Each structure stands twice: as C-alpha cells, then as structure tokens.
Amino acid sequence: MAETYSIQVLNKNGETQSHLAEKTFHIENIRKGGFRFLSEEKFEIDDRIQVQLRFPDERSQQVLGRICYCEAQDGQQTAYIFSVIDGFYSLLSSHG
Numbered sequence: 001m002a003e004t005y006s007i008q009v010l011n012k013n014g015e016t017q018s019h020l021a022e023k024t025f026h027i028e029n030i031r032k033g034g035f036r037f038l039s040e041e042k043f044e045i046d047d048r049i050q051v052q053l054r055f056p057d058e059r060s061q062q063v064l065g066r067i068c069y070c071e072a073q074d075g076q077q078t079a080y081i082f083s084v085i086d087g088f089y090s091l092l093s094s095h096g
Contacts, residue, residue, distance in 0.1 A: 007035075009050075049082070
C-alpha cells in the first residue's frame with residue numbers, strides 16, 4: 001500500500017478556515033519544496049494557506065505556502081500545487 005500524505009487547511013489569506021479544517025485533502029505528489037493535491041474546494045493562484053501536513057507515520061507539522069498552479073480535472077475536482085514558504089519538512093523519518 002502506498003504511503004498516504006494529507007493536509008487540513010487551517011488558514012487562507014490570513015483568515016481562519018473552520019470549515020476547511022474539518023476536511024482532509026489527500027496529496028498526490030510530495031517533494032521537499034511543495035506538493036500537489038486534489039480538491040473540490042476552490043483556491044486561487046497566490047492564495048496563501050497554512051496547512052497541517054500529516055505524514056504516513058502519524059507525525060504532523062504546520063506549513064505555510066501558496067497556491068502556485070491549478071488545473072481542472074475530470075468532474076468537480078481541481079489539482080493544485082502548493083509551494084512551501086515557511087515550515088520546511090523532511091520526507092524521511094528522523095532517527096533519534
């Protein structure tokens with residue numbers, strides 16, 4: 001089974017996002033500088049969002065970034081690329 005990363009959106013453009021924080025968005029592709037995720041919720045290019053990034057090993061970390069790309073998918077979903085501004089994360093588990 002593939003490792004699953006996900007996010008919850010905590011803040012968008014300086015505004016707390018209670019309804020988005022209750023949703024989980026699954027990440028399709030993750031790299032050190034950012035990630036791609038699918039959503040039925042709408043975001044705009046340059047939206048600054050703070051997310052709770054959840055790792056497959058149950059760790060989590062808050063990360064601030066911006067939406068730098070979007071592309072409509074089949075159905076009602078849009079693919080977004082999130083570029084990290086603050087909150088560097090490591091994709092490797094730490095070894096103590």
